[in-house]
Amino acid sequence: MALSEFDRALIEATQAGLPLVARPYEALGALLGVAGERVRERLAEMQAEGLIRRIGAVPHHYRLGWTANGMSVWDVDDAQVDALGERVGALAGVSHCYRRPRRLPLWPYNLFAMLHGRSRAEVEREARAVAELLGPACRGHDILYSSAVLKKTGLRLQAGARGAVLSGS
Known part of the structure; x- marks a missing residue:
């Protein structure tokens, strides 16, 4: 499935996480030039379509004191x-x-x-x-x-020689 220009911009704006503000969809909307409601709707559609799996918090266990994992x-x-x-x-x-x-x-x-x-x-x-x-x-x-904390990321869009590619770890 080909991503629209808006989908690509939305993914790039959210792949490092939602903004840590009271109204993150509105903040993303301002960045992308659309209403916050459009951001929320499109993310929900992308989830229903299987383009994204979930939207949720990812706690850093060590910073929360959970060090014996x-x-x-x-x-x-x-x-x-x-x-x-x-x-x-x-x-x-x-x-x-x-x-x-x-x-x-x-x-x-x-x-x-x-x-x-x-x-x-x-x-x-x-x-x-x-x-x-x-x-x-x-x-x-x-x-x-666990003996070390490794950086974990989800899939990321990256500009490549032949267009955008997905990567992750």
Whole structure:
């Protein structure tokens, strides 16, 4: 699907985040020469069309004091992993949860859940709650703690030799 000139300008204006002001759509509208309501409408349309996935806040866990972040990995019975993964993903201490293929014999884990805490003890308490929820369907787990904060970005429009291209990390 080809992007209109307005779509491209709107994406470029929002790809680093919405302005941190009381009325961000109006601020973007002023930048783009349209009403703030048009910005809100077009973003909603782009979301409905699948051009953008979501609009939401992305907290910086470390700045909020959540410095003991750990990716918990779980070896869960394949017949139950989808249903149990839904329940794990709904836990308050889990920011994201997803299924991944095992890489046997070295990597038996098929369920991943990111846990956050102010200390490793908090993360380990969260992991115990996950283990309790998984019950006998879980054959093993581990916690892989973050050792560095990496810059994460969504897709970005970039001007290239052959027009705009998407990139991301």
